[in-house]
Amino acid sequence: MSIVAPEKILKELADLWVSTGKEGGEAESQGVLRACSMTLVVIGEAAEDAAALGETIAALMPEHPARAIVIRLTGPGERALEQRVYAQCWMPFGQRRQICCEQVEISCSDAALADLPSVVLPLAVPDLPLFLWCRSPRLLDRPEFREIADMADRLVLDSARLADPKAALERVAAEVQAGRLVADLAWTQLTRWREMLAEVFENRQNLAHLAGTVNFTVGDGGAVTTRALYMAAWVKDALESLHVAIQVTISANPNQQPFFLDLASGGFTVRLERRQERMLTTVNGLCQSTHLPLPNDYLLMREELGIVRRDPVFEKALALAARLAYATDK
Amino acid sequence: MPTENPFQDALRFERRVPECVVVIFGANGDLTKRKLLPALYRLAYDRRLAAGFAVIGTSRTALSDDQFREKMQDAVKEFSEDTKFDEEVWRAFSEGLFYVAGDIGDAGLYQRLAQKLSEIEQSRQTGGNALFYLSTQPSQYARVAEGIGAAGMGKGSGWRRLVVEKPFGHDLASAGELSDRLHSVFQESDVYRIDHYLGKETVQNILAFRFGNGIFEPLWNRRYVNHIQITAAESIGVEGRGAYYQEAGALADMIQNHLLQVMATIAMEPSASFRATSVRDERSKLLRSIKPMSPAEILQQAVAGQYGPARIGGEDVPGFRQEPGVDPASQTDTYAAVTFFVENWRWAGVPFYVRTGKRLPKRVTEIAIQFNGAPLAIFNGDETKIAPNLLIVRIQPEEGISLKFLSKRPGSGMNLRPVSMDFNYGSSFGERSPSAYETLLLDAIIGDPTLYTRQDMVEASWAVVEPIQNVWRETKFDFPNYAAGTWGPAAADQMLARRCHAWRRP
Numbered sequence: 015m016s017i018v019a020p021e022k023i024l025k026e027l028a029d030l031w032v033s034t035g036k037e038g039g040e041a042e043s044q045g046v047l048r049a050c051s052m053t054l055v056v057i058g059e060a061a062e063d064a065a066a067l068g069e070t071i072a073a074l075m076p077e078h079p080a081r082a083i084v085i086r087l088t089g090p091g092e093r094a095l096e097q098r099v100y101a102q103c104w105m106p107f108g109q110r111r112q113i114c115c116e117q118v119e120i121s122c123s124d125a126a127l128a129d130l131p132s133v134v135l136p137l138a139v140p141d142l143p144l145f146l147w148c149r150s151p152r153l154l155d156r157p158e159f160r161e162i163a164d165m166a167d168r169l170v171l172d173s174a175r176l177a178d179p180k181a182a183l184e185r186v187a188a189e190v191q192a193g194r195l196v197a198d199l200a201w202t203q204l205t206r207w208r209e210m211l212a213e214v215f216e217n218r219q220n221l222a223h224l225a226g227t228v229n230f231t232v233g234d235g236g237a238v239t240t241r242a243l244y245m246a247a248w249v250k251d252a253l254e255s256l257h258v259a260i261q262v263t264i265s266a267n268p269n270q271q272p273f274f275l276d277l278a279s280g281g282f283t284v285r286l287e288r289r290q291e292r293m294l295t296t297v298n299g300l301c302q303s304t305h306l307p308l309p310n311d312y313l314l315m316r317e318e319l320g321i322v323r324r325d326p327v328f329e330k331a332l333a334l335a336a337r338l339a340y341a342t343d344k
Numbered sequence: 345m346p347t348e349n350p351f352q353d354a355l356r357f358e359r360r361v362p363e364c365v366v367v368i369f370g371a372n373g374d375l376t377k378r379k380l381l382p383a384l385y386r387l388a389y390d391r392r393l394a395a396g397f398a399v400i401g402t403s404r405t406a407l408s409d410d411q412f413r414e415k416m417q418d419a420v421k422e423f424s425e426d427t428k429f430d431e432e433v434w435r436a437f438s439e440g441l442f443y444v445a446g447d448i449g450d451a452g453l454y455q456r457l458a459q460k461l462s463e464i465e466q467s468r469q470t471g472g473n474a475l476f477y478l479s480t481q482p483s484q485y486a487r488v489a490e491g492i493g494a495a496g497m498g499k500g501s502g503w504r505r506l507v508v509e510k511p512f513g514h515d516l517a518s519a520g521e522l523s524d525r526l527h528s529v530f531q532e533s534d535v536y537r538i539d540h541y542l543g544k545e546t547v548q549n550i551l552a553f554r555f556g557n558g559i560f561e562p563l564w565n566r567r568y569v570n571h572i573q574i575t576a577a578e579s580i581g582v583e584g585r586g587a588y589y590q591e592a593g594a595l596a597d598m599i600q601n602h603l604l605q606v607m608a609t610i611a612m613e614p615s616a617s618f619r620a621t622s623v624r625d626e627r628s629k630l631l632r633s634i635k636p637m638s639p640a641e642i643l644q645q646a647v648a649g650q651y652g653p654a655r656i657g658g659e660d661v662p663g664f665r666q667e668p669g670v671d672p673a674s675q676t677d678t679y680a681a682v683t684f685f686v687e688n689w690r691w692a693g694v695p696f697y698v699r700t701g702k703r704l705p706k707r708v709t710e711i712a713i714q715f716n717g718a719p720l721a722i723f724n725g726d727e728t729k730i731a732p733n734l735l736i737v738r739i740q741p742e743e744g745i746s747l748k749f750l751s752k753r754p755g756s757g758m759n760l761r762p763v764s765m766d767f768n769y770g771s772s773f774g775e776r777s778p779s780a781y782e783t784l785l786l787d788a789i790i791g792d793p794t795l796y797t798r799q800d801m802v803e804a805s806w807a808v809v810e811p812i813q814n815v816w817r818e819t820k821f822d823f824p825n826y827a828a829g830t831w832g833p834a835a836a837d838q839m840l841a842r843r844c845h846a847w848r849r850p
Contacts, residue, residue: 209391212349212353212360213360216394303436304433317356
């Protein structure tokens, strides 16, 4: 088995900065600028598209410069840990100086999972938060996961990657109950939708319609997904906090828009739907169109890496969504 | 019936934006086409505007709503530098664009506007909120405000606010008179005097830098700061604005508003909170602490300049007096440098050197804070004198902050060399920064006047600048006194040399 020594990796990182700084020749070079605001540990399966993941991490670096530690799970087999170190650099338009961030890649077999914290923790940048982005659903069920998750100041999961929405919400809720700061990318996908719905009710006349019984429908291609459950839970919780009665439906019609929201109260109606890269918000027939890029890992992580504290709105929605999942099951 | 929006999520959502109508006077002008509509379109693109948001443009040119929409579409396509034009977003946004033609001296125009405002309030559910944006000649500001008031638009079922562009008067008396006339219709809290410098990200970042960190504030005083230089240099000339510029000059056009506001931001005391009133109170207090100069002091502490013709990069460029529309014997300052002193405990005795000019070697705006040297030079060679510690806040073109300090050069000897530690705003945060107009328009719609100038600030600025203007008006300058493409007149260098200081070359 190859040995991964944190001191060796740190030495390689230091050498990397020296060599990157020397590139381009002394006279011509303006040097490199080192930027770091966190340690980002990404754990994924070795079978995942490494290039696509690399692009996502590279795209995140300008806004969230980090020491990125990518751990690739190689699966069963003998105990093996391997590493390589490299720099992720970019040259801002019109400037002569490169901005660089460090990247460490570690390959790890299942048998070596227990060794991961002892390798990763010394590599974390001191005094800065450590984000753990777990992309492997398989890892969540491994006994080593708890110790790995304990390293993180914030744990990022994606419940949409788990097959059973009810079990997925339970899994996420368990992490929250364990006292961890947790993010779920299925919830992150809803931010722009929730924001647009909130914007509708910034109008006092619209707000006045939230009386009597409100009928709320969320559709996600006819399936009961964690995303749909989160949205239903969030709306239900918000309205019930105002003592407004609400009837929630998760649409089972697979022929409707892939994701949409309908809210009706008396004669007042709101519909939010996606049309390619735009969101259409229709309030009583008056339609507004705004830019809504298709969600991808980069956009979702960009949002989550900006949050280093507890998210009470998410945690409330999560608790209620788990209960709704049970109700939907029955 | 609920009174609070139950769907808000302060952690993740952008600030709340109420529905409203923006009424632009001078809607056929350059500012509307280059800045206002592109900024509003970008806000719509970014989902920052409420669903019923609407714009009413007005100017003398006869246009239908559709013709106005077409013109604005062209403007948005041409002047939105970093925003993709999205047909669908534009279609929805443009449905909220309306136009009313008329002369701002005609009372009938305001009646028609009031009628249109009322219709839109119903059709687009704008809640009676209206923001009046005066993008007209400054001489028309008071007249338009009074027209709005006479037609009953100064008050409504929602809020009513007025945005005015600089200049806010041309001296202390006219600034006061303008305010009095605006106040006949709008309360001071509803008057938003726009200074686009304050909307720039780095100027806002000065507040974050100073008051969000604990390590800089202890150094931010006369004990550690040797002097401060504020430079706003433009490489271009008057670019067809000769006739306007001739009446204004660099001192009134830049220092009275933008640069004194920047100086106030860099030197103000910490505010008790980040509420608009607290921040503006501190800015205002600082401006009132700037020592007005006597005529004798002005001769020593203020330098006027005007550029002459020169050859730059193989191209002949005209002097100011050769620019179209400019009097060949013009005494207008295209360059101004002033040494200000702030009379408070923090800054007593620390010179603030402020300079601005046209046709300087490069376009750059920055603030340089020079710290005192180490009290004792213990190393060979007195590098601390040659390379003092500098904190540089770069406002444009590359926004950022740099700290210059001495470091040991690698090797056996103890040789020091200056090094720079840079924070580059653009590359540290890859996200696009909103333009100053996006920030300021949104603030006005939300009702946050933190970055807007208040009447007492305007008057405090004029109180400092007017004595200089008066002396310069009485002086016959031997212009031109600097060649285009140079860093200004020699007298400006001498002004600093008297205190053993020198201008930085940005």
